[in-house]
Amino acid sequence: MTICSTVTSLTQPLKSMEENLLINTYFSVFCYCLGGEEYTPEATDKQIEVVVEATVYCQSCEHFGSWSLIGAKPMASAKVSVTCKSHKDQITYYKVFETDQNGYLYAPLQGFKMQHYLLDHPLHSCYVKPVWSPLENCSLLSNVNYGLNGAPLRYENKRFHGSKYEVVVYAAGPLAFRPSHCSYS
Template identity: 50%
Template sequence: MATRYLPLLLLLLLLPASLFSFAVGIPYQAPEKTEEKVVVMEGIVYCQNCTHVGSWSLAGAKPLPSAKVSISCKDHKNRVSFYKAVQANGEGFFYAPLAGLKDYHVKRPTDACLVRLLSSPDARCNVLTNVNYGIEGARLQGKNKRITTGGYNAEIYAAGPLAFRPAHCPPRTLY
């Protein structure tokens, strides 16, 4: 008698879960989509006004289109575990998803990651400044800013603003 039901039993075992649950009357639930969290870096790069060279003031500064910055993150053993170079858009703003930065690389990007100035496409404004630690490395700031839409889950960190300064500024008269 057991051999009579064996083909039927094998057929039920080989059916996919969705068909089996339909045949038995149990509603099928697809596994939940897991949204992968993406860490994003954003900021803006300026060209500092000649009147404020030597200070951290960005009064009168203009956004620097196509400037390049880098982000590097270190792991718990102080080794660089992530590096990426990013180019700003036409308004000097950069928004860079850090694909490949995983939790096993760093626990908190605010503790492990630094943003630095790399290069300026403008020959008149291409000298690095340490405004907001653009040379030493600006720490990322978490502003509790998130974007969650349609399976995209981004945790956004800000850096800067960073600045280059003009290569040549007219001398200031102090009288």
């Protein structure tokens, strides 16, 4: 029940109809000036975190020169960069992350901000590149999923929710390094 409806109901027992009309008009104007708003609790700001995931492999020599990862082995401790550019082609985010023991990369983009909600969206503005391999025998970059120029992100409807946060996960295709001793023969 609002203040305005409470005050209006209190004016009912008055004797004179003119008094009742005058008081109702006064309170109607008063309530209109207040906007007739009821109390609403402040909305809590939900933190939305952007995360990029990928997997890094050492490509087998049998599939050297292709995008095939048959026989590839996951690469632990590989370094992978995530780069985001604004719609004006300026780098707005850059950070190097390390894969876990299974070659999996989970990269929370802390500090990532979109200057334009559509043009700077992670799907359009961010890409992932392999940077460094911990394996001497598998340290050359390959172009699996456009890894040389930067693998684009895709949205796979993966989200995690909490009471005050939401995580949106974008995926890059698998990335790979290749051995240097492979030949085309």
